[in-house]
Every structure is written in C-alpha cells, then in structure tokens.
Amino acid sequence: MLALRMAQNRTRIVLIADDPAKLGIFRQRYAKDPRFQLITTTDLAEGLMLAEAMPADALLVAVELGETNRDRVLDALRKRANPDAIPMHWIGDDATRAFLESDEGAEFTIDTILEDTLPPEEVMSLFTPDAAEEESRTPRRARLKIDTAIERPPASDGSVTKATPLELYVLPRARLDPRAGFYQLAERPLIDLIEQFAREHGNGALQIDHKDQTAQLHFADGLPIHATYGELAGMGALVNFAHWQDGLAQWKPRQEAAPEVEPSLDPAMVVGMLKSIPTKKR
Numbered sequence: 001m002l003a004l005r006m007a008q009n010r011t012r013i014v015l016i017a018d019d020p021a022k023l024g025i026f027r028q029r030y031a032k033d034p035r036f037q038l039i040t041t042t043d044l045a046e047g048l049m050l051a052e053a054m055p056a057d058a059l060l061v062a063v064e065l066g067e068t069n070r071d072r073v074l075d076a077l078r079k080r081a082n083p084d085a086i087p088m089h090w091i092g093d094d095a096t097r098a099f100l101e102s103d104e105g106a107e108f109t110i111d112t113i114l115e116d117t118l119p120p121e122e123v124m125s126l127f128t129p130d131a132a133e134e135e136s137r138t139p140r141r142a143r144l145k146i147d148t149a150i151e152r153p154p155a156s157d158g159s160v161t162k163a164t165p166l167e168l169y170v171l172p173r174a175r176l177d178p179r180a181g182f183y184q185l186a187e188r189p190l191i192d193l194i195e196q197f198a199r200e201h202g203n204g205a206l207q208i209d210h211k212d213q214t215a216q217l218h219f220a221d222g223l224p225i226h227a228t229y230g231e232l233a234g235m236g237a238l239v240n241f242a243h244w245q246d247g248l249a250q251w252k253p254r255q256e257a258a259p260e261v262e263p264s265l266d267p268a269m270v271v272g273m274l275k276s277i278p279t280k281k282r
Contacts, residue, residue, distance in 0.1 A: 010037035011127045012054050012269075016047035017062040018069070022091075025120050035128060037266060039235050044076050046239055051086055053273035054266070058127055062091040062116070065099050077108055087111045089126060091118070183249045185210075190217075190242065191274040193249060198222040204254040210247035215240070218261045224270045225263040234264030243277055 229237035
C-alpha cells in the first residue's frame with residue numbers, strides 16, 4: 001500500500017501520441033518514476049477523456065497535424081469540457097508547430113509548443129519543479145479522493161448529513177444475484193461494486209464476463225489497484241471494460257498464498273473515470 005500512496009502524490013500526465021513508437025521511450029523511462037504518474041495512449045478520444053476524468057495535471061500531445069487528420073484532431077479538442085482547466089503541451093514537427101502558432105491554431109490554449117527532436121528528459125523537465133519550488137508549492141488543484149468521490153444519499157428528513165465512513169455506508173439499492181459473490185452489472189454498475197468493496201476493505205479480484213470477453217479488477221484493502229484485460233494491464237486494460245453495463249461479475253477473495261498484485265492504478269482516477277461514464281437508468 002505504500003507504493004499506492006506514493007503514486008497518489010505524483011504529477012499526473014496523460015501522453016497522447018499518433019505513433020506507438022513515440023510512447024515507448026517515455027513508458028520505459030518514466031512508468032515507475034516516483035515523480036510522475038504517466039498514462040499513455042494512441043487513442044485521442046480516450047486520452048482526452050482520461051485527462052478530464054483523473055483529472056490530469058498536464059496533457060502532453062505528440063500528434064503531427066496534417067491534411068488527413070487535422071480536422072479530426074481539432075474537432076476533438078473543441079469538444080473538451082474544460083479546455084483551459086488542464087495545461088496542454090504539444091510536441092510536433094516543423095509543420096505542426098507552424099500551424100499551432102498560426103491564427104487558426106491560436107484558438108487552442110497551448111502552454112508550450114515543443115520540437116519533436118527534444119529528448120524525453122527535457123520534455124519531462126517541464127513537470128519537475130526546482131527543489132525550492134517543490135518545498136513551497138501548493139497543489140494545482142484538489143485531487144479526487146475515493147471517499148469524497150462517492151455520492152451519499154441525503155438524510156430522510158431533508159437535513160444535511162455528516163460524512164459517513166465508508167465501512168458504515170450501506171447502498172440503498174443493493175440488488176445481489178442469489179448466488180453469493182455474483183453480481184449482474186445491469187443491476188449493480190461497476191462504480192457501485194467499487195463502493196461496496198471499499199466499504200468492506202475487500203482484498204481480491206472482481207472477474208467480469210461480458211459476452212465472450214473477460215476482465216479483472218484487483219482490490220487491496222478495498223481500493224481498486226490493478227486491472228487486466230487480455231494481454232493489457234493497468235489503465236490500458238480498464239478503459240476497455242469500464243463502459244460495460246451488462247454481464248456477470250464474480251468476486252474472488254484473495255488467497256493467503258497468492259502473490260501480492262503490484263499497483264498499476266490510482267483508485268481516485270478509477271472512481272473519477274467511472275463516475276464520468278453514464279449508466280443505464282434503473
């Protein structure tokens with residue numbers, strides 16, 4: 001759990017690239033860097049959604065703008081919910097930088113436009129404060145915590161309720177499958193199950209079967225810390241099944257002899273992401 005707590009204090013960066021090769025060196029050097037929590041993707045829509053759901057401290061875009069993709073990329077940027085909330089830095093070739101500095105590109109707020117020849121160390125130095133700044137700086141924004149992210153029902157008499165510890169909170173709409181440990185996602189969305197296991201300080205994995213696909217979300221002391229989906233792991237896996245709204249979920253308690261799962265997810269990010277996905281009306 002120490003590694004998990006340390007991860008929550010990292011600078012959160014979403015890196016979007018148009019070529020997997022651009023992500024490789026960043027992943028290799030900074031995936032486990034204690035200063036950063038780096039999420040990488042080649043899917044523009046996915047990256048923008050994750051940046052807002054986390055929320056990210058910075059959005060790093062390594063996409064070259066050409067005639068074939070410019071309209072699509074710019075349209076996605078225009079649809080951002082809070083375009084000025086997250087600092088955006090762009091890595092591009094000469095043509096891309098020239099466009100972003102033109103009148104047409106000026107409609108987008110870009111904090112820094114970088115050359116694509118810069119080594120990763122210089123790029124990441126943008127997000128590494130000096131020692132003096134590190135000691136005195138305040139957080140850019142309040143981070144989402146799993147306890148405060150969960151909405152609680154109002155008091156029956158209409159008065160304001162005091163915050164209830166997770167372990168004492170009981171979901172009013174709990175509808176379990178008759179078989180112990182099984183849940184229908186159509187009745188219990190994934191965000192509801194995360195709330196339940198947080199309350200119960202669950203240690204184990206939630207196996208989710210949706211049509212012919214299977215995913216797992218691992219918990220440690222009630223916190224979602226790791227996800228798997230096929231050969232994918234971490235956030236790359238979670239984004240593939242977070243939107244599932246039907247299927248069967250089975251809770252599998254962790255066996256004492258089982259090796260500990262290495263954390264790959266920020267629980268607050270998981271909650272924020274799932275709460276941003278509309279669920280079916282029940």
